[in-house]
Amino acid sequence: MREFELIRNIFQASTMASIEGRGDLLLGIGDDCAQVQIPAGQTLVFSMDTLVEGRHFPFDADPVDIGYRAVATCVSDLAAMGAKPAFFTLGLTLPESDPQWLAGLAQGMAELAEPIGLVLLGGDTTRGALTITLQVHGYVEAEQTPKRSGAKQGDDIYVTGLLGDAAAAVPIMTGELQVTNERFDYFYERFWRPTPRLIAGMALKRCVSSMMDISDGLAQDLQHILTASGVGARLDLASLPVSEPLKQWQPDHAYTLALTGGDDYELCFTAPVAMRDEIQLITQTLHLPCTRIGEITASGFEVEGYQGDLQGWQHF
Amino acid sequence: MREFELIRNIFQASTMASIEGRGDLLLGIGDDCAQVQIPAGQTLVFSMDTLVEGRHFPFDADPVDIGYRAVATCVSDLAAMGAKPAFFTLGLTLPESDPQWLAGLAQGMAELAEPIGLVLLGGDTTRGALTITLQVHGYVEAEQTPKRSGAKQGDDIYVTGLLGDAAAAVPIMTGELQVTNERFDYFYERFWRPTPRLIAGMALKRCVSSMMDISDGLAQDLQHILTASGVGARLDLASLPVSEPLKQWQPDHAYTLALTGGDDYELCFTAPVAMRDEIQLITQTLHLPCTRIGEITASGFEVEGYQGDLQGWQHF
Known part of the structure; x- marks a missing residue:
């Protein structure tokens, strides 16, 4: 199966939230790049996490669980910035192309992503040891962004x-x-x-x-x-x-x-x-x-x- | 070595372009998320590529070459959108923490990234089979974005x-x-x-x-x-x-x-x-x-x- 078709077929068939009706998401999977118009008054925040089988989750785990947890752990970084979830990308390295496993992964991701308005907007699939890299993106006002550096004595x-x-x-x-x-x-x-x-x-x-x-x-x-x-x-x-x-x-x-x-x-x-x-x-x-x-x-x-x-x- | 310190120490010591003097880059490595203020009138375009050793590049290749080519191939997607390069993230899975190898990778990446204003703004490092996931981001005006879908008979x-x-x-x-x-x-x-x-x-x-x-x-x-x-x-x-x-x-x-x-x-x-x-x-x-x-x-x-x-x- 060709690059992107794997993601496209499996993930677009799932219940992943659609880009329809989202004025900020201009281009999704299908061009050389995805394209986003950040809403007025907002900044973009984003975080990348890589999860390796046997290190960040056990071998032979349920793909639905892997998918849910992968998105949850990455979205947690958006929460820490007080940001509203917007979209994510998925770099997926797989030992083999297993449609059932992928459908499970997509389902788990959608279970968390869809209710919070986080849309899959691009990525890459390659063959190799099971490794999942997610980048999640959110929006927050510049002046309202919590940081790690603001704690004061007595707080x-x-x-x-x-x-x-x-x-x-x-x-x-x-x-x-x-x-x-x-x-x-x-x-x-x-x-x-x-x-x-x-x-x-x-x-x-x-x-x-x-x-x-x-x-x-x-x-x-x-x-x-x-x-x-x-x-x-x-x-x-x-x-x-x-x-x-x-x-x-x-x-x-x-x-x-x-x-x-x-x-x-x-x-x-x-x-x-x-x-x-x-x-x-x-x-x-x-x-x-x-x-x-x-x-x-x-x-x-x-x-x-x-x-x-x-x-x-x-x-x- | 702790998460991010690996990237921070090696990559910030290299000649990677700094976020100093770049009004669009608000937060880099060090918080839960990086933060960007997209310049007025611009949209964000981005592309993710995953490169696996032995599949996308030969085993035991020079890390300087791997770094240069990884950024080049990913930036090529920005070129196809007519976009100006802005920043990138790096998800690095490595079999071992080898400072010399990492310094080489950082050097190769900087050789391409620095002259074009592409700044490393975040990422993740994990242990596993050598896998490099890059997401490059650029800016382009919405109405001037070339797409794949516009070719007409006679062109x-x-x-x-x-x-x-x-x-x-x-x-x-x-x-x-x-x-x-x-x-x-x-x-x-x-x-x-x-x-x-x-x-x-x-x-x-x-x-x-x-x-x-x-x-x-x-x-x-x-x-x-x-x-x-x-x-x-x-x-x-x-x-x-x-x-x-x-x-x-x-x-x-x-x-x-x-x-x-x-x-x-x-x-x-x-x-x-x-x-x-x-x-x-x-x-x-x-x-x-x-x-x-x-x-x-x-x-x-x-x-x-x-x-x-x-x-x-x-x-x-």
């Missing part, structure tokens, strides 16, 4: 959602650990179906002093904010939001996983103390799970109640 | 540059064929250092009825224009622009290679007969090699002087 530190479940799920997903069916189902969902915090990002961007998404673990990712902002932090381990299933299954490790485990795809942000009421109002109104976990200090990084190494996941 | 068909050298070079590059040093040097350069026809694309976009770049071979790529435009074509094999070294080395196959071989990265475009003088004036003024090779017909695809199958390179 509160918050996270969305629950931490640690996805990291705890990894040995279950790879088959290394056997658990009950009920436990399997809960952690399966938590690993494969992260919720990119798009609404939280868009709703909170005016209140925050810095924001990022947690992909390599809270401890490691928060340190990116600290470094970029030239500040320190003090966290309270017991304040981290941890799920009941994780506490029940791993009472001794739950909070450590929440602090150092990866793959959460929740948002971590800082905000001035004066913003507490507004943040509470927004999160309550929109039913956003959000927890205050510590404060920004002048320097250093302490976690009360934790005596371990503060390292996250290393790609190399 | 002239043109190509830039010389065709067939890169396809002839493949068995030399893989070591399958031994040739004289002089021949090796010529074809080595022709394979590894294609010239994306950016100036031709930008200068000619007002004159053309359709345009695309030739990556899979003239015959196959021209058929994309014919299909998109709902027309046919008649070419004259003897009119195809073929280099003297190719004619001398392969007198019996030179024109067939020019017609069906891939990897040329020249432009193929169509234009109304009334545009002949203007096109000649532009190409002469700018010293652009450009050859009229046939005409658009109502239907079918004939090549006078050729009795073979009209197939290009198939990725699957």
